[in-house]
Amino acid sequence: MGGSRSQVNKAHKSRFSSKASRQVHKTSRIDKSRISKPERNVTKGARAARIQRSKMVRDQKRAALLKEKRASSASTSPPRVIVLFGLSASVNLDALEKDLLTLLSPEGTKATSATVASPDYKLRAMVLKAPHGDLLTCMEMAKVADLIAFVATASSLCEEDMSVFHVDSFGSQCLSVFRSIGLPSTALLIRDLPLEPRRKQELKKMCLSSLASEFPEDCKFYPADTKDELHKFLWLFKEQRLTVPHWRNQRPFLMAQEVGLVNDDSNPGKCTLILSGYLRARSLSINQLVHLSGTGDFQLCKIDLLKDPFPLNAKKGPELMDSDELHDLQAIRSLVPDPLKQEPLLVENIPDPLAGEQTWPTEAEMAEADRIHKQKEQKKKILPRGTSDYQAAWIVDDTDEEVSGSEAEEDDGMVLDEEENGFSGPEGSNYSDLDEDHAVSLNLRNSDDETEADTAMTEGENLTREQIEDEIRKIKDAHAEDEEYPDEVDTPFDVPARKRFAKYRGMKSFRTSSWDPKESLPPEYARIFAFDNFARTRKHVLSKALDMDQGAKEDCVPVGSYIRIFIKEVQVDVASKLSILAKTSPVLACGLFQHESKMSVMHFSIRKHDSYSAPIKAKETLTFHVGFRQFIARPIFSSDNMNSDKHKMERFLHAGRFSIASVYAPISFPPLPLIVLKCEQGEGSPTAVAAVGSLKSIDPDRIILKKIILTGYPQRVSKLKATVRYMFHNPEDVRWFKPVEVWTKCGRRGRVKEPVGTHGALKCTFDGVVQQHDTVCMSLYKRVYPKWPEQRFPVLDR
Known part of the structure; x- marks a missing residue:
């Protein structure tokens, strides 16, 4: 009766397979003691090393914590700084300061100093009150505070909602600034509470619910009206382990x-x-x-x-x-x-005017020159006269059309070393990024309507300058709704474009095209300092400072x-x-650490402050508070491109996002917080917080490019070709900018073919059909630098 359809019963499930196996999991007391000993259980190898390292890290942390606790409780530690900050103007800080000093030193309240040593509490403290409305003084006090005691009063309840404690605009502004600087240990003292216990508890809960979101999670709330309440606060403050921002512990x-x-x-x-x-x-x-x-x-x-x-x-x-x-x-x-x-007080580098003079080459330099010359001879691409390897990176390899030597000599395109204009800018036609099919179509497809376009351009030859300006204005008004291109500029009539935009150049690709960071540097770069390896220098300087702090030196x-x-x-x-x-x-x-007095180019990650609504333009004079230091700078703003070594300049600091502010400033080693202040125009105007951020890097080689877009408008369109006007106003400019790529706002890309007529019109060939209502654009770039400040440090006018 067997077979595949025979019944198979489920096996009996039991914890133990037999009675003998029930006692296997049990161990004797001797075995347990043997297992509990780590030296017999831990085997040699990677696991033992991990356990040993973990134990060592725990011991180091325990020793560091014990050392810190002993140092904070010893009589040799400096007095703790308590800063009293009122959240509104109605808070009476004078009475609170007097109560605290009286409690700490009943016999010495007659003196003027705010520092006191109290044997009763075994505490040395310095009590400072922040003046309400004085932003600079509040910032300086917050930088040195060991504890910021925010003070709220029950009399400051909002009239509209009695369950909300009022924080005025200055209090909110200072709170945001303190967060940007780095908050130390905090506490909230509540004054003017009623004597009735039930009502007092209700108001304390209201304060906790309305203000808890403004402070860190470990912030404690204390009633501070009676002597017993202040005594409790001081006793807990004495036992509290204080925390300060990391940047503050790096420097004496x-x-x-x-x-x-x-x-x-x-x-x-x-x-x-x-x-x-x-x-x-x-x-x-x-x-x-x-x-x-x-x-x-x-x-x-x-x-x-x-x-x-x-x-x-x-x-x-x-x-x-x-x-x-x-x-x-x-x-x-x-x-x-x-x-x-002694560290020298060296601020600026002394430029050497003979540093760029030509000297007699050495044998090694001549051998290197011969090797480079042989490599140039092996190149198949023939370049215009005076073009270097760096400039040739922007010249497109045209495999379909070989350029002969005579044609290269007669070329009227962008030659960088042309002495007549001093042009150091655009080279390279950028149409090499087009697809192969499109490139073939540009070279092979011809139109029979070119002569018609040539004759049609003569219609605009007789227009006066005023008529051309009126027509351009009408076209601009028709395209006014397009706000995606804020970099558009108009080509001037009285100055040739090749001179007006002599410092600009075209690029094949903003991300991948090369740009030499040492090319055409401004004179200010001869006065600054640069690091070969900033990370290595920073590590060496900090380790040297740590050795000086730990060792007992004379x-x-x-x-x-x-x-x-x-x-x-x-x-x-x-x-x-x-x-x-x-x-x-x-x-x-x-x-200061080593090198921190020297000038360099510093870059800050910065964002506009929420309370500041006025525009912040590039190269505007601002006051930078970087850690303990203050200086005046004129920054330029740029985007932070992580996938490129080039960064686009921003004309304004935009709200709601981070930008990079680059300035000439004394060197500082990160991390450090940044507060940017701007003095409003007019005598007696208050200083406002314009932006906040942090120090990111020190790099004079960071490339920041300013972009402009020249625009033109199609007059005659024939499939892939178009005749464009109003981009330039003379044919010499068309020939000068001929190698640069053109593109349209509808997504077409192409190249300049030749000028038409005498008023700056040009023929362009594109990779697709061009619409009549489209706009033809040309992108040009130049490198920009921050402005050297006329005054390095702010005037002390507080």
């Missing part, structure tokens, strides 16, 4: 608590500026250069290591010190620079020290302004 900086100056009799108009304060972030070398915020880069002539004026474990108890007592502190140790090791002062630095050769009027400014705003001095 000092926020001056005392500013003075000493006149230099040997150098009239200059003086020595004296700044006293705590050194933060990194160790500072006496041989380093320093940047004085808003003023410039300087050398140090002396550093005094002073006794800490605010010791945490003082015997006589907490107190605040007056400015006279700070000034009279005695120096424990003094450092003077070593002339052999020419360095450690972090947390109270020091007095002497900055030499500062202008007297600038030093006087700084001494007055120090009473209301922090005066910052930051150490």
